[in-house]
Every structure is written in C-alpha cells, then in structure tokens.
Amino acid sequence: MYQFYQNTLTIPAKVLYDDLSLMTKSNYDKLCRSGKLNRVRTARGLDNTALVEFDSIPERFKVQLIKKQGFPPKQNTQNLILNYYKDDYEAVDFFAYYLLDEYRTLSPEKQDEYVKNAQMIQAVELYVKETLAFVRSRNGKRGLTEIWADAATAVTDVKDQIGHTLPKSARRLKERLEDFKKEGYSSFVSENFGNNKASKVKDTQQEALLRTLLRDHRTFDNEQIATIYNSVAKLQQFPELSASTIGNYRKKWNLLVMSGTKGEKGFNDTIGMHIKRAAPSAPLLYWTLDGWDSELLYQKMSVNLKGENTTTYHNRLTIVVVLDPFIKYPVGYAIGTHESPELIQNALRNAVKHTEELFGRKHKVLQIQSDRYSIKKLTPFYEMVSKKFTPAKAKNSKAKVIEPWFKYFNKNYCQLAPNWSGQGVKSAVQPNDEYLNKIRHSFPNEEGCAMQLMRMIDIEREKLREEYLQAYKEMPQDAIKFVSQQEFLLHFGETTGFTNKVSHNGLHVAINGKKLEYDSFDVNFRMNAHLDWTIKFDDDNLQEVLAYSEEKNISFMLTQKYVQPMALYDRKEGDSDELKKVFDFNKETKTLVLETQAEDIKEVNQMFIQNPELNNTLAKMLIVDSKGQHKDQRNSKRLEPARKLLEKQEKKEKIKDQQTWDDEQMEYLANKMDFTKFLEND
Helix, strand or coil: CCECCEEEEEHHHHHHHHHHHCCHHHHHHHHHHHHHCCECCCCCCCCCCCCEEEEHCCHHHHHHHHHHHHHCCCCCHHHHHHHHHCCHHHHHHHHHHHCHHHHCEEEEEHHHHHHHHHHHHHHHHHHHHHHHHHHHHHHCCHHHHHHHHHHHHHHHHHHHHHCCCCCCCCCHHHHHHHEEEEHHHHHHCCCHHHHCCCCCCCCHHHHHHHHHHHHHCCCCHHHHHHHHHHHHHHHHCCCCCCCHHHHHHHCCHHHHHHHHHHHHHHHHHHCCCCCCCCCCCCCCEEEEEEEEEEEEEEEEECCCCCCCCCCCCCCEEEEEEEEEEECCCECCCCCCCCHHHHHHHHHHHHHHHHHHHEEEEECCCEEEEECCCCCCHHHHHHHHHHEECCCCCCCCCCHHHHHHHHHHHHHCCCCHHHEECCCCCCCCCCCCCCHHCCCCHHHHCCCHHHHHHHHHHHHHHHHHHHHHEEEEEEEEHHHCEECCHHHHHHHHHHEEEEEECCCCCCEEEEEECCCEEEEECCCCHHHCCCCEEEEEECCCCEEEEEEEEEECCEEEEECCCCCCCCCCCCCCCCCHHHHHHHHHHHHHHHHHHHHHHHHHHHHHHHHHHCHHHHHHCCHHHHHHHCCCCCCCCHHHHHHHHHHHHHHHHHHHHHHCCCCCCHHHHHCCCCCCCCCHHHHHCC
C-alpha cells in the first residue's frame, strides 16, 4: 500500500476514494485543485497509477488511513533500492549460453549469482539517476557522493536477502557499474574461469605442433608423439609433455585431428552430423539397394595348377537386394558369386517383375538410392526404374537404410542355417569354428546355397505381403507410375547374341533353341527393313519382343506372328479378325505408297514447270512419260486407272473373305456326299 516514489512516501490515489472510501472522488479532485493534496505522479502512461504524497493528506483522512492500514514504514534507502530491483530475462539467457574456455558453460549456481548481480547493479543505476534528478528538481542539497554512499549501504543491507556478490564500497560499486556499461553482462564473469596458468600448451605454435603430430596419417601413439614433441620443446624452450598429457589433448582435440588418422569415412561415421529421416509413407515412393556377402558357406570343387581336384568350404555368395523402406519389404534381389553391374541389373529386373506379380502391372518407383558403384554404367537403369535417382554420398554407408536390414536378415534367417559363417570379422558373436570344420562336408554347393537365400527372401516377402498390398490400395494415384513393356525389354531384356534381318514374313528368331516369327503393324518397322535388329525378350513372355537397332538407336515392339489354319475347317474364333488386320495393314501400306508416289510426281513436275531450263535434260526424259504429260491434272488421270484396278482387286478379296464357314462347309459336304446310295436302298 505505502511506497516510496522519488524518495517520497506516497500512497495510491484510488485508495483514498475507491479502495478505502475515505473521501469521495469529487472531494479528492477538489483537494488536488486547491493544492491541499500533493499528487506527485499522475495516472498518465502505460500501467501508471496516480500517487499522493502521504504528508499532504489532511489530518482527518490521515488518521482514518493509519487506523485501517497501520503506520507507514520509515523512509530508508534499502526500501528504495528494492523498488528498482527487477527481473532481467536477457541476463538469464546470456549467462545460460555463455561459453568459457574449451566450450565449458557456467554452473547453475554461478549463472544465478551473475544474474542477481546484473539485476542489482541496474537497480543501483536507476536509484542514483532518479534520486539525483528528484533532488535537483526540489533544489535539494544532497550531493552525488552522498547518494552513492546511501546506495552502497542499501546494497550491503539487501545482500543476504537478494543473494548478490557486489562490493560494499561505494567506489568499487561505481567501478562495477562503469564496467557493466562498457563490457555488458560479460563483466560479471570471473577471470578465474579462463585461467590458463596451469596449462603447458599455451601459444599457437605449441598447439599447432601437437595437433600436427596427433593427426599424422601414420597414427603415432602417445609415447611416440611425446618423444617427437619433447625433442622440439627442448630447442624451443617449451614445457615437455608426458604421454598421459598428450592422451588428454588427443581427447580434447578429437574433432580436429581424427580425420587425419581415420580419414573422411571415419570422420563421417563417428563425428559428422547425420540426418535423421522418416520412412516413406507408402510403397513405391523410395527404394534403396546394395550388395552383401551373405554369411552362408558353401563348398566348391576346382582344379588346381597341378590338375588335381580341390574342394574349398569357405565360399560365400553375394546377394544384391532392392529394399522398400516403407515396411522394409525386399522387392527385388539377385544372387551371384560377386557384386557386378550385371548382378545389380538383375536385381532391378527382379524388382520390376515382382511389382507385376504383386499389382498386376510393372511399376516404377518415384525415387531410388544406391551407392556409386559403376554409377556411369548403371545410371540409365536406375533412371528407367525410377523418376529420380539419388546416389548416396561417397564414403557414407550410414546414408543407406539397407545396411541395418542386412544385419536383421543375417540374424533372423542366415544364423538359423547350419552353414552360417558369423556376423563379420569384427563381431564378438561367432560360430564354433571347430564344429564348422567337422560339418563342412555337409555344406551345400553353390546352387544349394542360392536356394537357401531364395527361400529366406520368399519367407520374408510372404510375411509382409498382405500389409504391402493393403498399403498399395491406399496409395494416392499420382504416386503410381508404370513401366511399359518396351522400356522393360530395352533395359532388362535378354538377347540371342545375334542380329536379324526383316523378311516378307517378319523376323525369324531362335530363342532357347526354338524358332519363332515376329512382326509389327507399324509401317515404320518395314521402312527400316534394311537394318540389323537385335532382339530383346523376356523368357516369361515370348508373345512380345523388342527389335532394337544400335545403328539408328530405334526400337519397335514386335508380336509373335498369328498362325492361320490352312484348312477352313480348322478355323476358330478370332482367326478372321487377325486375318483382317493383315489385309487392312497391307491396304493402308499400299495407299501410303501410292500417295507418296503421287506427291513425289507432283513435286517433281512442279520443279520442271518452275525451271524451264530443265526441259531438255536427261532427267526430264526419265521422269516425264512419253507424251510429256507433267501437268498436275494430267498426272491425276494417269493414276486413275491404277486406283480403279486396286479397288477392283480389293473388292474381290473382300467378297471372298465374307463367305461364312457354314457356306463353305455345305459346299464341301455337297461335293463329297453320294446321293445315289440312298436311292438304291429305296
């Protein structure tokens, strides 16, 4: 209720006419206008309330006020200082994040002490300023020295109450305020926190020498570094260091020296910041792939240089897995003796074909990630399978989520097999090598080991299949992308090893020892009949193949030729439709030939019309007919008989094809049946 304002005892004005109702508001205003009430502060300004000097309150009201609120406190500097003591959140943040030498932070106790000192010194500054201004406004006789003395006394009196550690002397208190104005909050931090007096490595030359030895690629131990460093220290008059001291500096400067001894990969794996990523929200959004030497042993027989048969039992197969991290589904894989670009292509091929087994059509993935192995050769395959190919950063194995999956696969599947070889050379968990040696003759051969891995992948797929299929049904449609059969065959199709030429029957191809014929209804394929074609096919679907020309870099999809029966009796449903396709194609092709011929003649004749000097050339005699009819209207008349003849032939063929099988059968029976036999019986 009572408070000191500018070294004056006051009371809020509203206490008189509102809170305690000692007088009416109109009476309060009248006393203020007449000067009987001294209003030392008005209510103007944010959060301000009017303050009335206690001594100016008329006696009759003052008595009632004391009865209700008690006697006012005696005026003392301690109370005045506390009026200016406010929370300083900027100081709290500053000391919370303040770093000492070697990136140490202040203890919570020191942070609290320095915050209170900062708040107290600011309270002293405000007290001195406002007291001096108030004294001068009242023509007072108190000087600055006396005000500082009062402030020092007040600071000392509240020391236990506040918990600050500011000095008691007015002179030193004033010096601390000056330091605070110049240096800010850091002026409160003791110099003892940055004391390097006990350090033996003090200057930049010593630090540079020691760090150079610590990061040397030869990986010296602490004893070796101590010997080398001390030999230089004797000449430079540096303090000598022990091996244990160097060990401490090795830990302290690990960030700065590790890349020299462990390389960039070691730095990235242990010190560099890693990105935390969430798994894809749906299937076919992101795939990752990598190769792994499976921990399954198999036996292999080989012939040594002496021609003797030797069986080895330490052999391991390599498996390349294409993983969908959505639920860690192994969408594709390939098994071989070693990792190679061809093995990776087979894994991608298996992944695309498996999407067809799952969803009915071959699918692309929106993004695929792999390491940089054979990246130039494999990039076209990655880009075909995905909309975006993002290779992992070099020497950063932790960027691929598939690495932990191999550990899971090894533990949950491979370890259950009797020919399991362990968990890597550095792992503590290893099988009994003596027992492995005893059972080595029971190890499967290469084919048997591959079957083991295939069975394990199939089990893992079966376990996750339903969840994977259900998630696919809930996928947004814009995330579903398909692989065309032409794309698939161009990149993943097998070849015969030979090239083929187009004949009137299409392409004759021998696949797996079987002769097959393929053709295309694309007229452009026949326009390029002079080229050599490489046939790419999928063993699981020989109805379609891809003809690819490396010379022209063009390709066409071919379908297996439809075999029409020779006998009308053998015709079945669909034969007529297929026959009509061929007739229509030939008709359209002939029309194209005639139209092209007409256009060519038109262009050539126009050239002769526009260039009369060509009339007497040999070209004119070869191009123009014997009557010299090169006008456009005459050319059309010359072509008219050919067109009529073509239409007449097509009409005959159409009438012939329209005969139904029933009519043909009745005609056949009529020619074969002898009715005289029935007449003789009668």
